Amino acid sequence: MMEGTAAEYHSKDFEWEELRDEVENDASLRYHLVPFVASSSSPSSDLPPDDADAWRSFHRRHSAGKFFKERRYLLKEFPELLCSGNSIQVLELGCGNGSTILPILRAKESIVVYACDCSEEVLQRAKEIVATTSDVSLDHRLRTFLLDFTVHKFPDWLFCSSCQRASFSKPVNLSSDSIEQKLRKLNAPSFLTEEQCCIGGVDFVTLIFTLSAIPFQRMSSVIQKCFSVLKPGCLLLFRDYGLYDMTMLRFLPEQRIGFREYMRSDGTFSYFFSLDIVRDLFLGAGFTELELEYCCITSVNRQRGKKMQRVWIHGKFQKPI
Numbered sequence: 001m002m003e004g005t006a007a008e009y010h011s012k013d014f015e016w017e018e019l020r021d022e023v024e025n026d027a028s029l030r031y032h033l034v035p036f037v038a039s040s041s042s043p044s045s046d047l048p049p050d051d052a053d054a055w056r057s058f059h060r061r062h063s064a065g066k067f068f069k070e071r072r073y074l075l076k077e078f079p080e081l082l083c084s085g086n087s088i089q090v091l092e093l094g095c096g097n098g099s100t101i102l103p104i105l106r107a108k109e110s111i112v113v114y115a116c117d118c119s120e121e122v123l124q125r126a127k128e129i130v131a132t133t134s135d136v137s138l139d140h141r142l143r144t145f146l147l148d149f150t151v152h153k154f155p156d157w158l159f160c161s162s163c164q165r166a167s168f169s170k171p172v173n174l175s176s177d178s179i180e181q182k183l184r185k186l187n188a189p190s191f192l193t194e195e196q197c198c199i200g201g202v203d204f205v206t207l208i209f210t211l212s213a214i215p216f217q218r219m220s221s222v223i224q225k226c227f228s229v230l231k232p233g234c235l236l237l238f239r240d241y242g243l244y245d246m247t248m249l250r251f252l253p254e255q256r257i258g259f260r261e262y263m264r265s266d267g268t269f270s271y272f273f274s275l276d277i278v279r280d281l282f283l284g285a286g287f288t289e290l291e292l293e294y295c296c297i298t299s300v301n302r303q304r305g306k307k308m309q310r311v312w313i314h315g316k317f318q319k320p321i
Helices: 003-009 016-024 027-032 053-061 101-107 120-132 161-167 179-186 216-229 246-250 275-284
Strands: 088-093 111-117 142-146 202-208 230-241 256-258 261-263 269-271 288-301 306-318
Touching (some): 016 306, 027 246, 088 101, 088 216, 101 111, 111 120, 202 216, 216 230, 216 275, 230 275, 246 306, 275 288, 275 306
Parallel strands (some): 088 202, 111 142, 202 230
Antiparallel strands (some): 230 306, 288 306
C-alpha cells in the first residue's frame, strides 16, 4: 500500500447522513433497522462461555497466508504515535497476524508493542511476519501474550494495582516483602528486570477492528480493562465498523443475533457502531472524548466495476489525569 492509498483512507468521500437516508428509505434493507426480537434459536441471549473458539478456528483456516493487509494508514489517522517522546509502550488488542503491529513498530525505534490475542497460532504468525517483512530488525520490540480479554483481566505485569494507585498520587505501601509483590515476581515475564513489578502501564491502547468482533454485552468490560492499564493522560485509539457499512447491508435477516449485531457462517461476530453507542461505551468507562467521527470511503472493485461505500468509526479517547 503506497502513500496515495494511505491518504485515501484518511479522506471523506461522502456524507454519512446521505447514506443513512438512502438505507432507511430502501424497503429491502428494512430488516436491519427494526428492533431485534430474540428467537429460541438465537445465540445472542445465551452466549457460550468461550466464543473466542470461532476466531481461533478462523485463524487456523487462514494461517498459511496474509489474510489482512498492513494498515499503513494508521499513522495518518493517529499521528500521536509519531509525536510522542522516548520509550513508548503500546498495547494492541486482538492483534491478529500483525497488520496493525507492523506500521506502529516501523514508526519509531522507541516504540515497544505488547500484543495479545486469543489464538496461539495467530500470535506465532504475527511474530513470524514481523521478523521477516522488514529490512530492519523489529521483533525485539514486540512482546506477544495469549489472552482472551473478553473473559480474563490483563496480567498484573502490565500495570499492577500498586503502581496504578501510585500513578494517581495516592499513598501506597511498596514494601519489598509484600506477598502481592512476591507473587507478581513469580509470574513476571522474562523481559521485566528484577526491580520491576510491572511495566508501569501503557501510553497507548489500540482497538483496531477488534471491539466489533466480540459480543456487545462484553464490550463495556473490555473497555474498562483498557482504561485500567493506560497511564493517566494517555490515549486509546479506536477504529472499527460503522453503521450502514457495506458489509452490514450484506448480512441476511437470519444472520442477525442482536440490534446491529450479526453472526457469520463460521460463528464469528460482527457489530456495527453508531457514534452515540461508541460515545456511551467509552465515556461510561471513564474516558474523555477527543475525536469521534464517521470515516466514509468509496472504494472501487476494478474487476467488477462496482463502487462500495465503506463506513468506519474513528475515535481517540483519553484517560483523565
